[in-house]
Amino acid sequence: MPELPEVETVRRGLDRRVTGAVIRRVEIFRDSCVRLMPGGAAQFRDEVTDMTCLSVARRGKFLWIPLGNGPAEDAEVPEASLSAHLGMSGQFRIHSAEAMPEPHPHCRARLSLQSGAGDLTLDFLDQRTFGYLHAEELRQTEDGHPAGTGTLTPYLPQSVAHIARDALDPALNVAAVVAALGRGTRGIKQVLLDQTVMSGVGNIYADEALWRARVHPTRPAHTVSFRAATTVVESVQQVMADALKAGGTSFDSLYVNVNGESGYFARDLDAYGREHEPCSRCGASIRRERVSGRSTHWCPSCQRRYAPRRNSTAVRAKTPGM
DNA sequence: AGTAGCACCTGATTGC
DNA sequence: TGCAATCAGGTGCTAC
Structure with missing residues (x-):
């Protein structure tokens, strides 16, 4: 699993x-x-x-x-x-x-x-x-x-050896992870999925943590503030701790514990797998899109897409909607 | 150096 | 009904 x-x-x-x-x-x-x-x-x-x-x-x-x-x-x-x-x-x-x-x-x-x-x-x-x-x-x-x-x-x-300490490891260097989340041109979700930065995060909990932190998954990492990156790391830790209490997330018999039993966290997901359902925070319809091959879910109202500030001299390409 | 794209597999479901 | 396309929670290699 x-x-x-x-x-x-x-x-x-x-x-x-x-x-x-x-x-x-x-x-x-x-x-x-x-x-x-x-x-x-x-x-x-x-x-x-x-x-x-x-x-x-x-x-x-x-x-x-x-x-x-x-x-x-x-x-x-x-x-x-x-x-x-x-x-x-x-x-x-x-x-x-x-x-x-x-x-x-x-x-x-x-x-x-x-x-x-x-x-x-x-x-x-x-x-x-x-x-x-x-x-x-x-x-x-x-x-x-x-x-x-x-x-x-x-x-x-x-x-x-090449995998970083994971999100729930007491010896994790949180400051280094926060710094890495604010660096580079990749979207912040891509950085969260990078196991050499902080390990353990996969497609479900990346979407869940970003929903909790109200950060758009494709936001370029270098545009994410120190404060927002800190919130993202804390959200990852919280959502994983919550999921662990429920025995993990499972949708079918493919994901079970050593006794063949399913976990119960699926019903507590706020973003993943909830396309077209209302956001549990604001009611807007959850969106899904493929981002570099992975299904990505977010609330278009709570998690605003990054739009560079208008520059009076440069003509910018129209940024797509949310 | 950092990043994008693809390859590695099987099986269930969806669409024509 | 049948067949093809699409989708699924990950990692690592290659090439730019």
């Missing part, structure tokens, strides 16, 4: 049942679900089999399980990382050995785990196959803070 609140819901579900368990068997049903490893599925199987899951960690939408050779102790230096990204449609499902169904048609991999509470299977499902698994090395974070949510250690997988 794509954005931060959904991935965090999955992380919590995994953490409760997987931490401390030992990976005993790996079945790969579709080789291409293992990426970023020269040896592919076979190498993945070799590197994770018989390793212990020390914890389940997350930064933005990236998940990883620090692996060790002995009993689970999150304080120790992990030997390796079992890393995962859910892409657009990835899911993890956990079943106890007694109640294990046949693998779902979209099941790409199944891990069999031995835990203190009994044997489990961990299925990785992914309809659109943009998600993936891999095993890799970890490295220390530069700031020495914990690498993300769900780990106390500063050890971060190599593949996550």
Whole structure:
């Protein structure tokens, strides 16, 4: 499930049942679900089999399980990382050995785990196959803070090193994010979606945060004031915290937690998916338009499109309406 | 350096 | 009814 609140819901579900368990068997049903490893599925199987899951960690939408050779102790230096990204449609499902169904048609991999509470299977499902698994090395974070949510250690997988800390990370450098949101020629929504500035924001919560902050999604970043950019960051943090409380947003069975259950935030969305419905703040009709390939929603009354100030000497092209 | 565009996939839904 | 076009919540590579 794509954005931060959904991935965090999955992380919590995994953490409760997987931490401390030992990976005993790996079945790969579709080789291409293992990426970023020269040896592919076979190498993945070799590197994770018989390793212990020390914890389940997350930064933005990236998940990883620090692996060790002995009993689970999150304080120790992990030997390796079992890393995962859910892409657009990835899911993890956990079943106890007694109640294990046949693998779902979209099941790409199944891990069999031995835990203190009994044997489990961990299925990785992914309809659109943009998600993936891999095993890799970890490295220390530069700031020495914990690498993300769900780990106390500063050890971060190599593949996550280029991703900024996420919106709900206490170690996030908010001032740097605010500065970045006010820089460049891209629209502010594009900057919000840039995972190297601040991670975890996807298409739904970008639209929601900008609606809350009353900022138009295509407004060029360099025209956004310090004050407005600050409000945008705070709105991102608030909307994600609200969504997390509701167990994330889901529209259908593609987006569920590790037990296959849906979250409830969809009914609390104010902009995303509400084209032609009245703005819950002012009543104007919510608009939708494709902006660089992504469906973008906003209130044309609360979120004014940027219109450069008229210049008496220059003749300007007519700016399109809202 | 910063940014836009496209490629990577499957499946459900919409429109002719 | 059947088939094609369109849409879906992400990331990363390439080329300008």
